[in-house]
Amino acid sequence: MNNRCTVLNLGIPMVGSIYAVLHFTERGIGWIEVSCLILFFTVIGLGITLGFHRYFTHQGFHAITPLGLFLAAVGSMAFQGPVIGWVADHRRHHRYTDQDGDPHSPHVPWRGGWFGRLAGLLHAHVGWIFTEPGSSYSVYAQDLLKDPTLVLIERTYLFWAGLSLGLPWLYGYVLGGPEHGLDCLLFGGCVRAALMQHCTWSVNSFGHAYGYQTYKTGEQSRNNFVVAMLTLGEGWHNNHHAFPRCAFHGLKSHEYDVTGLIVRGLERLGLVSDVIHPTQALLDRGRR
Numbered sequence: 001m002n003n004r005c006t007v008l009n010l011g012i013p014m015v016g017s018i019y020a021v022l023h024f025t026e027r028g029i030g031w032i033e034v035s036c037l038i039l040f041f042t043v044i045g046l047g048i049t050l051g052f053h054r055y056f057t058h059q060g061f062h063a064i065t066p067l068g069l070f071l072a073a074v075g076s077m078a079f080q081g082p083v084i085g086w087v088a089d090h091r092r093h094h095r096y097t098d099q100d101g102d103p104h105s106p107h108v109p110w111r112g113g114w115f116g117r118l119a120g121l122l123h124a125h126v127g128w129i130f131t132e133p134g135s136s137y138s139v140y141a142q143d144l145l146k147d148p149t150l151v152l153i154e155r156t157y158l159f160w161a162g163l164s165l166g167l168p169w170l171y172g173y174v175l176g177g178p179e180h181g182l183d184c185l186l187f188g189g190c191v192r193a194a195l196m197q198h199c200t201w202s203v204n205s206f207g208h209a210y211g212y213q214t215y216k217t218g219e220q221s222r223n224n225f226v227v228a229m230l231t232l233g234e235g236w237h238n239n240h241h242a243f244p245r246c247a248f249h250g251l252k253s254h255e256y257d258v259t260g261l262i263v264r265g266l267e268r269l270g271l272v273s274d275v276i277h278p279t280q281a282l283l284d285r286g287r288r
């Protein structure tokens, strides 16, 4: 991410959220604002989990072109950087997981002691955004650079970021008038973006520190129930590192995976195909 994007991605959600807390302490919030937050959190969250992660990064399924572009556009509204940059960083994480070269490991280079653990968690959660250079597009995302429409969505990132605030405003304006428009911009735009950022970042930090390991992956990825519930299923991170291309991260009956359910639904509707399902041989491989 370049510096301008970093300031935009972190500054707008943070400043807007602080203002929102002060504003709503005085005014309170109603169903329009709450429904706006839930709606945009879910749809834009799926842009990240289903789109940026399981589709563009790992190609766990093939989406029809309009759906793929929709997911790229919606994920670009998450204030987590443009699609190809996001994919490049995440592919680098998978190549060097918890070793030198991993952009956001809580274990490298911090090892041992409570201070080392805390510093590592902070780095993996948010610090890396300021200290790590962006990952090379030509090394990690050459395939995506060949798609001109995706490159266009990448280059128009500021438009999608603006839309990410404009659509919640429109939602509130239509349902309740100008005052609710502003309230929804704050609550469904800025607060939603800040909450989503911390949920996604929790996969990088807590998802490599706390939880259980079903599979021997040779690194520190963990399955974490709380993170999974906050991230539409992305917290079953040890499963994911064991089978990165699998479109489903929850592999046991209690491992609820909302994004995986959406993949199943889209497959039934014929909107996605070539879905990578977990096979029994895959599931039995490398168990601890």
Ligand SMILES: [Zn+2]
Pocket: 093, 097, 203, 204, 208, 221, 237, 241
């Ligand atoms: Zn990971």
Ligand SMILES: [Zn+2]
Pocket: 053, 057, 058, 090, 094, 240, 244
């Ligand atoms: Zn991944």
